[in-house]
Amino acid sequence: MARVVVDVMLKPEILDPQGQAVQRALPRLGFDGISDVRQGKRFELEVDGPVDDAALARIRQMAETFLANTVIEDFSVKVES
Amino acid sequence: MARVVVDVMLKPEILDPQGQAVQRALPRLGFDGISDVRQGKRFELEVDGPVDDAALARIRQMAETFLANTVIEDFSVKVES
Numbered sequence: 115m116a117r118v119v120v121d122v123m124l125k126p127e128i129l130d131p132q133g134q135a136v137q138r139a140l141p142r143l144g145f146d147g148i149s150d151v152r153q154g155k156r157f158e159l160e161v162d163g164p165v166d167d168a169a170l171a172r173i174r175q176m177a178e179t180f181l182a183n184t185v186i187e188d189f190s191v192k193v194e195s
Numbered sequence: 196m197a198r199v200v201v202d203v204m205l206k207p208e209i210l211d212p213q214g215q216a217v218q219r220a221l222p223r224l225g226f227d228g229i230s231d232v233r234q235g236k237r238f239e240l241e242v243d244g245p246v247d248d249a250a251l252a253r254i255r256q257m258a259e260t261f262l263a264n265t266v267i268e269d270f271s272v273k274v275e276s
Contacts, residue, residue, distance in 0.1 A: 115230065121237055136238065136262070145257045147250070149196065150241035156202055157217065160231035169228070176226045181217070 116165040117194040118173055122182045123154035157181055158194075165193050197246040198275040199254055203263045204235035238262055239275075246274050 124130050130152050137151040157177075161169060174191050182189040205211050211233050218232040238258075242250060255272050263270040 123237065123239065133238075139261070140257065143257075143261055145253060145261075147243045147253075148240050148257075149243050150239075152239040154237045154239070156204065156235045156237040157214075158204065158233040158235070159229050162228045162230050172226060172228075176221065176224075176229075180220070180224055180226075 116161050118159045118161055118165060118170070119192045119194050120157040120159065120173065120177045120181055120189055121154060121192070122157070122177070122187050122189045123152060125186055125188050128186045154187075155181075197242050199240045199242055199246060199251070200273045200275050201238040201240065201254065201258045201262050201270055202235060202273070203238070203258070203268050203270045204233060206267055206269050209267045235268075236262075 124133075133151040133153040136153060137148060140146070140148050140151075159173065161173070163169070170191060170193070177189045177191060178184055205214075214232040214234040217234060218229060221227070221229050221232075240254065242254070244250070251272060251274070258270045258272060259265055
């Protein structure tokens with residue numbers, strides 16, 4: 115069984131209030147030197163069977179239609195070793 | 196400027212209703228062959244200055260005290276090339 119990771123992040127041009135809240139809280143908590151924070155989602159999928167090109171194409175389609183809102187979000191698909 | 200990624204996932208023994216909802220929805224949407232889904236958070240931090248051992252130690256402390264709830268969540272810190 116293989117694990118495929120789909121990361122979904124807001125597009126760079128889309129405001130990220132969650133990430134901004136984290137970034138602004140850090141200095142108050144004593145952590146300096148972080149100039150920007152973006153927060154997104156990580157999906158870990160356990161895939162039955164081999165992760166071949168066909169399986170990856172299906173997962174990419176799944177991410178595009180269901181896991182990410184591609185109007186405002188970018189996604190990336192990675193096979194985890 | 197370097198990017199450091201902090202991934203925060205629920206511990207394996209903690210129930211993940213969000214991931215389960217995604218997993219149960221997939222066959223209805225025509226995607227088969229995914230036996231488990233876990234959903235977590237991904238933080239992308241833009242770090243001022245070099246990402247040396249001291250900076251990574253600070254970010255690990257930040258993740259432990261602030262980004263993750265280590266009672267129920269695991270985290271990993273990665274430097275993105």
